[in-house]
Amino acid sequence: MNTRPEHPNDDRLILSGDLTIYTVAETLNRLRPHLGEHPTGELDLSGITELDGAGIQLLLWLRETARLRGITLRLSAHGSVVDEVLDLLQLGDLFDPGSADAAVGDEA
Secondary structure, three states: EEEOOOOOOEEEEEEEEEOOOOOOHHHHHHHHHHHHHEEEEEEEEEEEEEEOHHHHHHHHHHHHHHHHOOOOEEEEEOOOOHHHHHHOOHHHHHHHOOOOOOEEOOOO
C-alpha cells in the first residue's frame, strides 16, 4: 500500500495498491501522523486495487477517529474496487463523496 500526499503541503492523501489484512497496519502507521498534522484532509481511494474486511475496518476507524477529533476527513474518488465492496456491504451511503455524511467532522 502506498500513501502519499498529492503535493508536499497538500491535505489530500492518495492511497494506492491493496488495502487488505496484509497492508492495513502499515497503512495505519502512515496515516496516523497525517491525521495529527491536518485539521482537514481527503483520502483519494481511486488507486485501491484490492479491499477486504480489514481495509473496510480501517476506513471505518479513520472515519470515527476523525469525527471524535473534530477533523474534517473526506473519502473521495472511489475506484470500481472500492465501490464494489461498499455496495456489497451496503456502506456506499456512508462513504459516498456526495452524501451528507461523507465529510466526517461536519456532523453535529
